[in-house]
Amino acid sequence: MSKKVTDTVSELAVPILEELDLELVDVEYVKEGKNWFLRVFIDSDEGVDIEECGMVSERLGEKLDAIDPITHNYFLEVSSPGAERPLKKDADFHKAAGKNVHVKTYEPIDGEKVFEGILKSFDGTDLIILMTVKTRKKEVVIPYSKVASARLAVSFNF
Known part of the structure; x- marks a missing residue:
């Protein structure tokens, strides 16, 4: 299920990010303790700020609510990958x-x-x-x- 969720979230996030001239770095869907976390890491050549993270979170949250690919409660976190950015592609x-x-x-x-x-x-x-x-x-x-x-x-x- 985790792979399907991350694929779906990636498909929803990319158009939002392209519109804002940002890039998708990674998507994680993990359980920590009793809680599930959907983490979306974004970046750009100039870096990202809290306003951009908030804008992406709001737009992505609306799309996720509309298609409801995750049936239980979870926390959506949108952030920069930080100094130790993963290399995936x-x-x-x-x-x-x-x-x-x-x-x-x-x-x-x-x-x-x-x-x-x-x-x-x-x-x-x-x-x-x-x-x-x-x-x-x-x-x-x-x-x-x-x-x-x-x-x-x-x-x-x-």
Whole structure:
């Protein structure tokens, strides 16, 4: 049911977001304790503010009320994905080139399943990440098909 809900919400949200020159980053439908949460993450090149989140929430809420795809009570939350934005689509990886990323794979590559470093490139098939390992720089090639999850990572320079 969760996949069907997120697909339906995505279909409803995209036209609203396109009209406002915003992009859909992700949709989550999760149960936490006794409550269900429908979380919609939006963004734009300039970022999003609370007014834009409120506008999307209001418009999306009206559409959800009209077709009623969720039969029980839930909380609708519309927000920015924040500094650690998930990378889900090819376009997300292309935009993330040159930025610090955190990638988890389905199976080990060079004995590791978690990688963090600068995304040097993404060609649609492979990610090339430049990692610092014990003061040495090391390039790792990760097949896109083996990526379980990926997100931007906050880097701290001291």
